[in-house]
Amino acid sequence: MYAKPFASLATLASVVAAAPALEHETRATTAWTATGGTEFFLGHPSLNGVEFDLSAPAGYLPDAPAFDVHCLGYYYFSGTAPKGTACAWKGARPEGSSVYASTDYYTLAVTVRHEWLAPGGTTKVNTGVGTLPARPTVGVTLDPFALQVNDTAAKL
Numbered sequence: 001m002y003a004k005p006f007a008s009l010a011t012l013a014s015v016v017a018a019a020p021a022l023e024h025e026t027r028a029t030t031a032w033t034a035t036g037g038t039e040f041f042l043g044h045p046s047l048n049g050v051e052f053d054l055s056a057p058a059g060y061l062p063d064a065p066a067f068d069v070h071c072l073g074y075y076y077f078s079g080t081a082p083k084g085t086a087c088a089w090k091g092a093r094p095e096g097s098s099v100y101a102s103t104d105y106y107t108l109a110v111t112v113r114h115e116w117l118a119p120g121g122t123t124k125v126n127t128g129v130g131t132l133p134a135r136p137t138v139g140v141t142l143d144p145f146a147l148q149v150n151d152t153a154a155k156l
Contacts, residue, residue: 030060031148032055032147033145034053034054034071034145034147048074049073049075049103050103051073052070052073052145053069053070053090054087054099055068063124064126065094065116067089067097067099067114068089069087069090072087073103073111073112074102083102084111084113085101086098086100087099087100087101097115099114100115103132107131108132109129109131110130111128112127112129113125113126113127114127123155124154125155126149126153126154129147130146130148131145132145
């Protein structure tokens with residue numbers, strides 16, 4: 001009574017097992033790790049954000065160039081800034097590539113935005129988001145912290 005359905009399921013399972021697995025061509029391989037994360041003081045009585053270094057290898061997503069930057073992720077008290085504050089390049093900056101950072105004061109979320117010029121003249125953008133492990137104070141280092149990277153890049 002159950003022989004035919006079981007045989008059909010067994011055949012289907014063998015076909016599925018033999019089929020090649022689909023790969024997600026745009027998957028980022030690893031999270032970005034921010035190092036040197038320190039709260040900083042900007043000349044008035046309140047803290048203004050986090051300072052950190054961040055790098056990613058070329059090809060973390062298809063067409064994405066490498067970056068190695070120093071960021072000042074300023075706090076935004078009324079939502080996230082459209083792009084954030086431009087990060088400073090520690091080496092040669094690939095043409096058409098920019099990195100921005102911002103920090104949400106209330107949630108401690110740090111957002112990093114990487115924009116680059118892909119072949120064919122298309123501008124792409126990808127973001128990484130992480131949460132600081134604690135609300136730091138001046139001179140306290142929160143090093144390192146991870147930023148979860150989106151696994152696809154959007155076209156602008």
